[in-house]
Amino acid sequence: MCGTSDERLLCKEGVNGMIIPQTPIAVDHWKMTPMSPARVFFLSHMHEDHMKGLTPTWRHKIHCSPLTKRLLIDKFQFDPSQVVELEPGEDHLVSVTDSETSSFRMTVSVIDAAHCPGSVMFIFQGYFGKIFYTGDFRFSSEIMDNLPANYTTDVDVLYLDNTFCSPNCVFPTRAAATEEIIKAIEQSSDAAKILIGVRNLGKETLLMEIAKRFQCWIQVTERRLEMINLLNLPNYFQTGSESRIEAVPMDQIKSSYMKNHPEMMAILPTALYIEHPHAFTACKNISLVPYSDHSSYAELHEFVAMVRPRKVVPIVGEKSRGVFGGSVCHRADMSCFDRYCDKSPGVQIEIPDNVRNVMKRGLDHSSRLNRFKFKRNLQQMNPRRQRPKKMVFDAATPEKNQSDCTVAIATPASPSSKLNCSVIVDRCWVHQKCRLNAPKTKLTKYSVIKSNKFIRQTPIPQTEL
Ligand SMILES: [Zn+2]
Ligand SMILES: [Zn+2]
Structure with a gap:
């Protein structure tokens, strides 16, 4: 169901x-x-x-x-x-x-x-x-x-x-996929550098099995070695000095990179491409093996x-x-x-x-800050409250004889944008007569704060917008 x-x-x-x-x-x-x-x-x-x-x-x-x-x-x-x-x-x-x-x-x-x-x-x-x-x-x-x-x-x-x-999504057990990977390495030239694309965590068992079979260290990044040390795994991994087999981040293995390095062979032990079997066929030195942790x-x-x-x-x-x-x-x-x-x-x-x-009960109400955030978020989620409350001029001090000034109307931030205050620039409010259409734009919260001295608390009558 x-x-x-x-x-x-x-x-x-x-x-x-x-x-x-x-x-x-x-x-x-x-x-x-x-x-x-x-x-x-x-x-x-x-x-x-x-x-x-x-x-x-x-x-x-x-x-x-x-x-x-x-x-x-x-x-x-x-x-x-x-x-x-x-x-x-x-x-x-x-x-x-x-x-x-x-x-x-x-x-x-x-x-x-x-x-x-x-x-x-x-x-x-x-x-x-x-x-x-x-x-x-x-x-x-x-x-x-x-x-x-x-x-x-x-x-x-x-x-x-x-x-x-x-x-x-048909793929072998991890034991069978491991054998497939071992075979691919065996068939490669002895001089070839082997790259194995893996995520930060996972497939350690595969890497250790490869190290045992080929009696060699697995070269890893510093970051991965730190992770491996936390896992208390046997000592098959090293950084720094060159090793024939290297575990690299998965996204490092790209066709464009491998085509320029024919002396290397890359193995991608993943079933992610199972519905795209021809994903890397154009690149002879990338081997896709459906070794899956799912x-x-x-x-x-x-x-x-x-x-x-x-x-x-x-x-x-x-x-x-x-x-x-x-x-x-x-x-x-x-x-x-x-x-x-x-x-x-x-x-x-x-x-x-x-x-x-x-x-x-909602979120933890123990602090005033949380109460404030809770109320603010509630306001953001309630569209009925999103009426213009303040006005902000987006230019310098408006001058009465200036005919092309624009007025920005600040509304509470939208639910999807917590940091940015949604601001609509509308027709000239100071000079009612000119009724110019200013281009629509958005100002950030910072802009609103910067222009704070121009904020007027009186809401603009809807008829004037
Ligand atoms: Zn996972
Ligand atoms: Zn997941």
Whole structure:
């Protein structure tokens, strides 16, 4: 069964996280608005598309795996007391309202997602029933073996990593893809420099396997070595001195670059181009191998058939774009899983009053600053309040005998632009007679402040505009 359009809209382009409807739970969702009901925050793993909006200025507690906690603290300077570690393979009691004293708690089971170091899946159980949130994951039979001892099916909603949910997404296991990569390196000239395109985090197992097979160091960037040291991995990596095999950022491998370096061979271990098999065929020294940290279409079917949820909701929204900017909305169609879904009626969700109050309360009202921001944001969201209130002259002091002066009318900032004050330049107000049409323009908030001495508090009568 497909997720409702509301649920899909929560998953905006480029942001693979969401607030679970009728709960204060947010997973990989860090965009707070004044009316947001989110109060308890979970981070599935440290990939960029799951962290948009998360900065060290974040004020709420973050729940994640111990490894992710270590990376958050060391790489992003988060305060350790702000990050709550949840050990994989265990059940945890977490307050639904993010308050230590709250009696409304849910059980959170944490399972290794086999996607990248520190990545986990969550099973939430509480007044809302049972929710299984996969985050990004690569299915294998071991994943099901790692489920908590008290795990039963009876999942109400499965939030699924649908990155490759298309019948075209057929690719081998990571072990088979590793062999393919080893073979490609073996077939290259001994003198060839091998570049392997990877993201900042992930595919360490592949790199270590290559190092073992070829008995050589893997050259990495300083930044990546710092990350590897935090992961406590065996010593297969080095910076500085030249090594035959080098792990480079994925976007460094481009046809234009590789054509000019025939002495090199590049390997892109990714399934991102699975629906574009001819993406790099024009460039002989780039080898595309579908080594994937996400589940294939067949694996997704196997997984959903085992979980038997009542409903499946895609994590990657239909507005997301593929590698060449093309639409991948077909991958958000979950109707292909209908046949596995449990048709029995699920729980009727009744939100406890305390939880409802906390969800309604809006953002933390403890400081005057927050109250001010809350009120200002509310005003920005309410178009009825966006009437001209002040006037700002965009030129120097208007002179009465000047016939071509222009008048700018400041309106409250629009919801989409918090910093810029939307300003419309209209007809001359000082010289009613001239009625000149000035060109429309926009002034920044700075311009308004600079011209403050010209602000008049009296609203301009609508008839004069
Ligand atoms: Zn990921
Ligand atoms: Zn992702």
